[in-house]
Amino acid sequence: MLRATLLLVCLLAAGSSWAQTVLDPALLERVRVLAEAAARAAAAPGARVAVEIGTLDPRLRLAPCQQVQPYLPPGMSAWGKSRIGLRCTDGAVRWNVTLPVRVAVFGRAVVAAGPLPAGVTLSQEHLAMADIDIAAEPGAVFTDPALLLGRSLARPLGASEAVRAPVLKSRQWFAAGETVQVRVAGEGFAIASEAQALSAGVEGQDVRVRFESGRIASGRAVGERRVELVL
Helix, strand or coil, rough: CCCHHHHHHHHHHHCCCCCHHHCHHHHEEEEEEHHHHHHCCCCCCCCEEEEEEEEEEEECCCHHHHHHHEECCCCCCCCCEEEEEEEEEEEEECCEEEEEEEEEEEEEEEEECEEEECCCCCCCHHEEEEEEEEHCCCCEEEHHHHHHCEEEEECCCCCEEEEEECCCCCCCCEEEEEEEEEEECCCCEEEEEEEECCCCCCCCEEEEEECCCCCEEEEEEECCEEEECCC
């Protein structure tokens, strides 16, 4: 705690401001290149990436530094609102701060052709293709309208709003009591067997099944009367 307090005092008391020691044009370009590269690594080929760089807290006073290294902090998203780390690797005080960025990733995706109410069952007439900022909101987008036909919306969508995975109602793949195919996978092996579902199998959720031997296990509902169990 004492060491952290002393470091903060050094940062606030140093004679050169962050604007002079950190955000020079060359460093800003390195930040942009890093953020763009990280975004492209997770984007589809041909997607257009645009990076908007924010500013640091103007109250910060950082000690002079000969070498500032930008980096993407562990666990930080490469898309949307994010932050790029800046650390001093050559200076009297080794400081480390983060700089806000907004990363837009433009690509072609399925959108609502017009306003759609919650609960509607999607058909071809409800859907259109458009170039959108895929990173503007959380949730995977779709590039093939056929994958959405017959799905229902959990909430309303506005015209031209992207159809993302979180707005879709989860599908029920099977009911309690039905016979299901269970794929059991482990390191170096995979076997298939039949079992009885002890509860409804809802897309992406865990479900308990009973094998003919009487053994009960939990797996994940992954498709029409299909369960996956990973050991």
